[in-house]
Amino acid sequence: MPAHLRDSHCSTCGTLFDGDAWPRTCTACGAVTYRNPLPVAVALLPAQDEAGTGLVVITRTIEPALGGTALPGGFMDFGEDWREAVVRELREETGIHAPAADVALADAMSSPGGHLLLFGLLPTRPL
Known part of the structure; x- marks a missing residue:
């Protein structure tokens, strides 16, 4: 529109x-x-192997930034707990399952587009 x-x-x-x-x-x-700002849940999932530690990222399949690299995340559903939204987005975008109880708030910030970004940190996983 x-x-x-x-x-x-x-x-x-x-x-x-x-x-x-x-x-x-x-x-x-x-x-x-x-x-009002729209809440967006973003997953921060550290992944570790013998070379070191990095974050799980995805390749965007839709605009904006089609083909770019991004953190797994998306809009929260109405009535959804932000931790549940973090693990749902992680599961939908990567196939990785995680319990919502493991999510800790890493940061919250406003985006230029008027969204409220909630960054949920999960425990480090081996690759």
Whole structure:
């Protein structure tokens, strides 16, 4: 969807918003719309062999950065615990299974795109 159409209308009644400021109040029905950051769970899984320790990465199969290297991660599902999201994304993108109880918060930061990145650190594994 083109950026100029995203979040341009009230989700309650469909009226076009007047202005670009957030939060937005619909002039027709009075509904208030907020633009909150979307949480993204990112897995940090150290892997070790005789050559040393590195992090498990993936090759992106979709845009943005198609073909680039990235950490396993993605958007959290509604109602999902962030630790569960970390291990789900790790499993979906690499096939590696890990218990959510092993995930520790390594960092949290905001991305330029308005997402909240939650970095979950898992224990080091042998290759």
